[in-house]
Amino acid sequence: MKKLKRSARLVEMTQYLLFRPHTLIPLTTFAERYSSAKSSISEDLAIIKEVFEMEGLGDLQTLAGAAGGVKFIPRVPKAKSLGFIQDICRQLEQPERILPGGYMYMSDLLGRPMVLNEIGKMFATAFSGRDIDVVMTVETKGIPMAYAVATHLNLPVVIVRRDNRVTEGSAVSINYVSGSNKRIQTMSLSRRALKEESRVLIIDDFMRAGGTIHGMMDLLQEFRATVKGVGVFVESDEVEEHLVDEYVSLARLSGVDSKTRQVKVVPGNYFDEEEVGED
Amino acid sequence: MKKLKRSARLVEMTQYLLFRPHTLIPLTTFAERYSSAKSSISEDLAIIKEVFEMEGLGDLQTLAGAAGGVKFIPRVPKAKSLGFIQDICRQLEQPERILPGGYMYMSDLLGRPMVLNEIGKMFATAFSGRDIDVVMTVETKGIPMAYAVATHLNLPVVIVRRDNRVTEGSAVSINYVSGSNKRIQTMSLSRRALKEESRVLIIDDFMRAGGTIHGMMDLLQEFRATVKGVGVFVESDEVEEHLVDEYVSLARLSGVDSKTRQVKVVPGNYFDEEEVGED
Numbered sequence: 001m002k003k004l005k006r007s008a009r010l011v012e013m014t015q016y017l018l019f020r021p022h023t024l025i026p027l028t029t030f031a032e033r034y035s036s037a038k039s040s041i042s043e044d045l046a047i048i049k050e051v052f053e054m055e056g057l058g059d060l061q062t063l064a065g066a067a068g069g070v071k072f073i074p075r076v077p078k079a080k081s082l083g084f085i086q087d088i089c090r091q092l093e094q095p096e097r098i099l100p101g102g103y104m105y106m107s108d109l110l111g112r113p114m115v116l117n118e119i120g121k122m123f124a125t126a127f128s129g130r131d132i133d134v135v136m137t138v139e140t141k142g143i144p145m146a147y148a149v150a151t152h153l154n155l156p157v158v159i160v161r162r163d164n165r166v167t168e169g170s171a172v173s174i175n176y177v178s179g180s181n182k183r184i185q186t187m188s189l190s191r192r193a194l195k196e197e198s199r200v201l202i203i204d205d206f207m208r209a210g211g212t213i214h215g216m217m218d219l220l221q222e223f224r225a226t227v228k229g230v231g232v233f234v235e236s237d238e239v240e241e242h243l244v245d246e247y248v249s250l251a252r253l254s255g256v257d258s259k260t261r262q263v264k265v266v267p268g269n270y271f272d273e274e275e276v277g278e279d
Numbered sequence: 280m281k282k283l284k285r286s287a288r289l290v291e292m293t294q295y296l297l298f299r300p301h302t303l304i305p306l307t308t309f310a311e312r313y314s315s316a317k318s319s320i321s322e323d324l325a326i327i328k329e330v331f332e333m334e335g336l337g338d339l340q341t342l343a344g345a346a347g348g349v350k351f352i353p354r355v356p357k358a359k360s361l362g363f364i365q366d367i368c369r370q371l372e373q374p375e376r377i378l379p380g381g382y383m384y385m386s387d388l389l390g391r392p393m394v395l396n397e398i399g400k401m402f403a404t405a406f407s408g409r410d411i412d413v414v415m416t417v418e419t420k421g422i423p424m425a426y427a428v429a430t431h432l433n434l435p436v437v438i439v440r441r442d443n444r445v446t447e448g449s450a451v452s453i454n455y456v457s458g459s460n461k462r463i464q465t466m467s468l469s470r471r472a473l474k475e476e477s478r479v480l481i482i483d484d485f486m487r488a489g490g491t492i493h494g495m496m497d498l499l500q501e502f503r504a505t506v507k508g509v510g511v512f513v514e515s516d517e518v519e520e521h522l523v524d525e526y527v528s529l530a531r532l533s534g535v536d537s538k539t540r541q542v543k544v545v546p547g548n549y550f551d552e553e554e555v556g557e558d
Contacts, residue, residue, distance in 0.1 A: 004330075006286065007285065007286065007289055007326050008326055008329065008330050010286055010289045010290055010293075011289050011290075011293045011326060011327050011330040011331075012330050012334065014289075014290045014293040014294060015293060015297060015330075015331075015334065015336060018294060018297060019396070047286050047287055047290060048290050050287065051283075051287050051290040051291050051294075052290075052294075055291065055294065057294060099447075099448050105447065105448055105469075105471065107437075107438070107447065107469065107472055108435070108471070108472070111435045111436040111437060111438070111472075112435050113426065113429050113430040113433065113434075113435075113436070114433075116426070117298070117430070139418060139419045140418045140419060140422070140438060140440065141438075143419070143422045143423060143426075144422060144423070144426045144436065147392065147395070147422075147423045147426055147427075148426075150392050151392040151396070154392065154393075155392075156387070156390045156391050156392075157390040157391075157392070157423065158386075158390060159386070159390070159419060159420075161419065168378075168384065168386065169378050169384050190384075190386065192384065192387070193386055193387070193390075
């Protein structure tokens, strides 16, 4: 690449870092890329770091030494996320979202890239220090969200199927009992989709009793994998007890009245003072 | 926001534009945001525009006049995409990917955010001028890809289900015949997921005879919607005739030998000279 002025270099480095979260980039990469001295690159990075912090985009971590470099860690301040979630809660309280059985229509919200991106950043912030190998979800509605989280953590996504499709090769299946309606259901995961002993972050859009997530945990045992975290977009407190103890929720549904279609949605435990769901 | 120096302003504007593709941003937004003169903002934008073009990230379109502003259109040059796709083709040719029935395992590739991001940019480039309202796919494996495309086009995603789940409300269902194995299958779309007369971009991961995509087109007729484009990641030429005439493919599968597990994968019609699939 031809030698760039500082102004052009800043634009170039900003985009380069933003598209490579959680990736260590040696300073020599930038120095060679722009035919610039490492000292100039360090000055550029200091400017970028300041703006990223000011904007609540995340941290630029600098690692010194021979194996050193710079790493962009997306991290959004909780105060900034809270305003966003409060707005989402108000939208979720719209009476026309209440479906038979106390379910809630939210595919419109979860179909918007901007919303998913914000949710992804929140979970990436919540789970950023946990040494995770892979993000896992079960089809269907949690998939875009899991992908958004994985993008900000720079991790692959693994999708658990509700049946065993031919296009996935040999698979491990388990039966599980859905917590709320006590029905026996099946889920399966392709053998080759997940390495043994992986460290897994489970993401799902909705949790009532937690039967589905509990099922994913059982399935993970078959792969000798470790659950490093559970993140749900909306939890319902319409149950006496959750089958899952530790989880991070972004919103909490309570008092669904299917008749009057009234519902209350408040920010989830991610915003609690006591940091519920944190290891 | 406090007054920023040009260097910090460039970092800030770069991230602001990258996260808001296909969105018109009035110059006054930037001028007020940074307490700067519009003339300075215009100079900044000229620098950003040059770097974005040089890097093959896309265009910064400037619209003059009272309703004017600047818009970031992600657009990656075909020459740059071709190298990426050739690498993907080599990976798809690995013999262990061949599954019974001539299917191909590619969930690992389609689970990687970086790969999905590149695929998303290609389809966003292919369909960028088409006046689309929504990106549609059918569960399951096409979902992350549809979401990646939608992110770069700044459009919502709509997911067609293979059954009628309770959490989606009233839905329209159709039966369709899978082109390759002639089985009758069902797909359904929630009534409220898609406005009547929407302009739709269909995205899917794999197309053999095209039965599933043809089914989505039939389903769209029930919503009086218009298909503005069809994009498939991998098409198979193992069929005599496709049920879908116009589509853009990124890779083409031919000569699958289930016995020897040999397969040939080449770049799709998106890279053809004659621009097949273009309106």
